[in-house]
Amino acid sequence: MPHPLRSFTRMTLFTVVICSAGVMVTLADAGEDNTLSGSFFPYDSFERLPSTRIEVDGRALSVAFGPGDLGMSRATVLAWVNRCATAVATYFGRLPAPTARLLIVPTAGTGVRGGTTWGYRGAASRILLGREATERQLEQDWVLVHELTHQGFPIVPDEQHWLEEGLATYVEPIARRQIGDLSDEKVWGDLVAGLPKGLPGPGDRGLNRTPTWGRTYWGGAMFYLLADIEIRRRTDNHQGLQDALGALVAAGGNITHRWPVERVLATADGGTGTHVLEEMYDRMKETPETVDLPELWRRLGVVMQGKTVGFDDEAPLASIRRAITATPAGGLVRARMPAAPSASRSR
Numbered sequence: 001m002p003h004p005l006r007s008f009t010r011m012t013l014f015t016v017v018i019c020s021a022g023v024m025v026t027l028a029d030a031g032e033d034n035t036l037s038g039s040f041f042p043y044d045s046f047e048r049l050p051s052t053r054i055e056v057d058g059r060a061l062s063v064a065f066g067p068g069d070l071g072m073s074r075a076t077v078l079a080w081v082n083r084c085a086t087a088v089a090t091y092f093g094r095l096p097a098p099t100a101r102l103l104i105v106p107t108a109g110t111g112v113r114g115g116t117t118w119g120y121r122g123a124a125s126r127i128l129l130g131r132e133a134t135e136r137q138l139e140q141d142w143v144l145v146h147e148l149t150h151q152g153f154p155i156v157p158d159e160q161h162w163l164e165e166g167l168a169t170y171v172e173p174i175a176r177r178q179i180g181d182l183s184d185e186k187v188w189g190d191l192v193a194g195l196p197k198g199l200p201g202p203g204d205r206g207l208n209r210t211p212t213w214g215r216t217y218w219g220g221a222m223f224y225l226l227a228d229i230e231i232r233r234r235t236d237n238h239q240g241l242q243d244a245l246g247a248l249v250a251a252g253g254n255i256t257h258r259w260p261v262e263r264v265l266a267t268a269d270g271g272t273g274t275h276v277l278e279e280m281y282d283r284m285k286e287t288p289e290t291v292d293l294p295e296l297w298r299r300l301g302v303v304m305q306g307k308t309v310g311f312d313d314e315a316p317l318a319s320i321r322r323a324i325t326a327t328p329a330g331g332l333v334r335a336r337m338p339a340a341p342s343a344s345r346s347r
């Protein structure tokens with residue numbers, strides 16, 4: 001997720017990564033050299049930790065904590081995880097993967113210090129959570145929803161990494177908006193501020209061939225915003241990117257699989273009966289396509305008012321703008337967890 005205060009790296013082999021902290025935390029009582037914050041997900045160690053299941057219609061996210069204290073109760077952290085799972089489930093219509101793991105690793109500092117997602121032995125995300133983090137910081141955090149969004153997209157070849165990061169960048173604030181945790185002003189204001197970083201610069205060779213930070217995160221996000229608008233335009237605003245992604249995860253397209261990009265996009269397009277994603281990918285993959293963003297905001301009815309945005313509901317694409325962030329007609333898809341966290345698989 002592109003944030004001016006954070007840096008990002010790409011790791012190799014079945015990993016999709018955002019990472020900002022390099023503190024090493026070990027599972028002290030495991031009697032083994034097993035790093036909880038290294039380059040790979042500690043699947044075996046995770047299985048030995050007590051975990052709490054967060055469920056949505058038979059799909060489950062198992063949450064475990066690494067050793068160490070936090071400045072708040074685990075129940076508070078689990079409530080936050082449950083909220084983030086609800087955001088992602090509401091956007092995708094279900095949890096992105098049938099079973100998934102989430103490891104919370106207490107680490108030095110404050111706030112959410114980093115997040116990483118893997119899929120090579122099952123969907124798994126890890127959050128490095130500062131020991132001094134506050135409840136307020138969790139409420140404002142974007143990293144966990146970003147990581148859980150990664151679980152809802154197959155691993156694609158490195159040159160299409162922008163499809164993975166662009167998706168998480170675009171979907172995260174919308175998913176949080178749809179459950180009422182962000183305002184429309186925040187969502188569109190951040191897009192107005194961020195998307196210029198995704199425009200092609202001199203020497204750009206298209207999204208597949210320009211793996212810069214700006215093009216990967218914000219160029220990818222711009223691709224999905226344009227796709228969302230185009231799907232809605234072609235379907236008389238009855239369907240959007242959300243329907244495409246719902247179809248993708250319903251067909252098993254999640255981070256535990258490595259699919260060719262053509263299969264990913266065709267499966268997603270199948271959810272809307274269009275070929276918008278396939279067509280846009282063909283157009284933008286090797287050609288720098290610039291976008292007149294001020295004109296796009298004008299058509300959507302996003303109006304800059306100093307440092308904040310307002311809305312023009314008479315704009316030609318105003319109904320599409322509203323539909324993008326609207327809570328789905330079926331309402332929230334709520335994640336649930338046991339009333340009291342239950343321990344399982346203790347050593």
Ligand SMILES: [Zn+2]
Pocket residue numbers: 001016017018146150164165168
């Ligand atoms: Zn990411």
